[in-house]
Amino acid sequence: MSAPARLPSAQRSPIFGAAVRLVLVGVAATLSWPGRAQASEYHYQSFMLGERAMGMGGAYTALGASPISTWYNPAGLAFSTGTRLSVQTGVYGLASERVTGSPDLLTSDSSQFLTFPSTGALSRRFGDKHFFGFAVVTPDVDHRSAHLVARNIPFTAANGAAATLDSFSLLQDDRDTTLWTGVSYAMRVHRRFSFGVSLFFPLRDRSLLSKTQATFNDQVAASTQVDLSSLHVSLLGMVGVRWEPIDGLFFGATFRTPNARILSTAKGSVSTFDADMSGRADVNLSGVQYKLPWRASFGVAYAQARRFSVAADISVHGAVDPYTFLEGTDNVGMPIEPELSLVQKDSVVNTNIGAEYWLGGIVPVRAGFFTNFSARGTPSARARELSLFGLSGVIGGQGDVPNRYGVTFGTGFDTGRTTLGLNFNYVFGESQAELVTRTAPRPVSLLLIGVSGSYAF
């Protein structure tokens, strides 16, 4: 099959059109590249938090009775003893993302070494029945730099002519950090039953620089640069119960509300370049929106103190109706095309399974497994159509729905009053990288090593 002819310059305008369109395309490219094994709009448990919980794959809804229960199930606080400080401070990790496609689709190895603090939690008992908790946790973090290049891209122009782009490239630097601060209250209403409530303030700080560029006839035909910084603070609540019907057998259940935005700031600029118009378009952003769905978790656990434990959780995240991630107007005063920053989340069910065995009553050995399924919905026809110059295919995997799986392992010392833990968390999955009409396997992996400890005062 002969290669399609290059597009005559006289026919460029229908394709490399107005700057407004490129603004939209740039925003779409920026937002549509899904995250790696960690921070992602569509994944809810990228890695596990807490010393014991991380080792047991996050199966902690029924089992938890420590300060990190503020995060998993506040009712578990009422089964903790006295005042305890738990810190999972040093988390060191290696995140890897590769695209190994044909010579026409390539990327550099974007492996990153991560170091970040993860968890700090405190619980305190007042009287026999009342417990308070406080937690600062980082449930998701992503610092990513990546580029994709597709070459010799055949396409059909708006006027029906066959043409070939020399290349299309996408470069990104994305820093996405979440920090949740929460307080809890729990009450032991019966020797075998407790309930608790938590109030969380999730903070998400994002700094994103993205550049897309298409070359044609050895010159840039169109290019868009998106620079975005945003801060989003919201509020959500959680209620939980924990029941021990017989000694050692625990059931737990929680319900977490959707979040409600209480603060949002954003600033950004979009610069465009094409054959007909060159210039900068400062996008007037009024804010950003990150919507978390409701979540219901159910857990069951059986534990023999300082001998062994087994636990399993199932959690359901609700669906989120389509909403616009970016709020503001574009360079000509029009609202930012809703379809291009559209986020839509399907409901998703995840499971966590963990086990723990004690050596000599002082050294716990833990292992776990968890799923991290994607909630990404199918993009609308309009979003796909606008994905890039009307070409078939999508940018950066807009149709990408990677499901991920995680395994954990942990060990440490537990003297009753003092604990030390060393945990490993490995997440893996594979999806398809897509850039214009090119696709290639995109394996992702994340290995985290967490160092933790707690102390009972």
Next chain:
Amino acid sequence: MSPTRIVNIAMVAVAVAALWAAPRAHAGESHYHRYAVGERAGGMGGAFTALADESTGAFYNPAGIVDAPRRGRAAMGLTVSAYQLSFLRHESRVSLGDKAQDLSITDFSTFASAFGYVHTFGKGPKHAVGLTITVPENDSSAGSVNLSGVRLPASSATDGLEFRSADLTQSFRALSQAILFGLTYAVAPHPRISVGASLLYALRRERVLSSLFLTGDTNRGRVATTETLEAQSLHGALAGELGVKVRATEHLRFGVSVRSPQGRIHNGASVFRAGAEGSPAVFNSSELDVYAPEPLRLAVGVAWEVPKRYTLAFDLKWFASLEPYSPLIVTRPAGTTVFRATEVSRRNVVNVSLGGEWRASEQIALRGGFFTDFTGRPPAAPVLDGPEHINLYGLAFALAWLTNETTLTFGVNWAFGLGDVPGVRNRFTDQQEVFNASASRHFVTFFFGGSYSL
């Protein structure tokens, strides 16, 4: 008249010059003491060579870990410099024609700064082995610059192109981080003397993404160009450290440690450049040579320690000079050098640290400190797009809660400095002038840490 696009050598030169200037504003290459690493040391301004008695103490003096507090055989310390705010201002850093703009960056980052584990053994002389992971440097920046309505007369530098009104917009992200992994062995052959040695693996990673657009109306019509640069590098090196700690009297301590220059054992990088002409160029590790050496370090410390009452400590740290080197060289398979980054050299630097600790009660300790972080960059005549020259001064404060088996510390380090940076006026005109402009940096690092004695 329909717009016309012209991309010529002059435009590319202007764009590439602007592309490099801003994101390379990080200070990491020439400073050694951005904040004090460690839980106790972090509150004492890093005056810890004569003490080094915590699980991350090997960072200061490997001989000190035999004195790490423990109930049984082991001590473990965790310290998180969790939240760092950094502020940078370079006067007239971005310039084009008759317009210039200061470069001002505020950035926030989180990272785990230190982890240490010490285990002791032996019934005669005390022996100890330790593992440390420290992050002595973390420099993150994100920013953008915009120049509008620039007038640039035709000159040889612009190949005769006269800008009547030009706009430059640039955004960048940069990260420079150093991570030290250390294995330490220490022994106390005499009750008053301990010696130790560390093997250090130093990992430095850097990341830059910079993108710009330059557009304008010129004597040849409307013109525009764009440039993008993405670079990532990883540099691994080995170093050794020897230390001695002497408990001269009941309260007087001396410490000396020598850390060798780093020897590179691996490097890798990728560079992506896309201009307005042609297809993007990708350079991989086989074509890139990354070099990020660290010099010899000699630390000498003295401390007066009255257990459970107060401690005073003082350190001098000398960092040797380094011969000029190029941090990045790009070659093609034929061996042709296509890019060589501007050479960097470092002069001798002596930093001081002064710290104190006061036990307000059995369980409460207050710590304070002062430290310097002088730049290793030699003062020189201003060179276009040359590096900054800022000497930093730091203050440390911490509050610690101590029990027999645990410690918990909250602290803050604040480093600040004024200096100069090459600024430029009337860039790309016949009146181009490079001068010493003012520059300032501030770092505020909040940290919390804890240790556990096993």
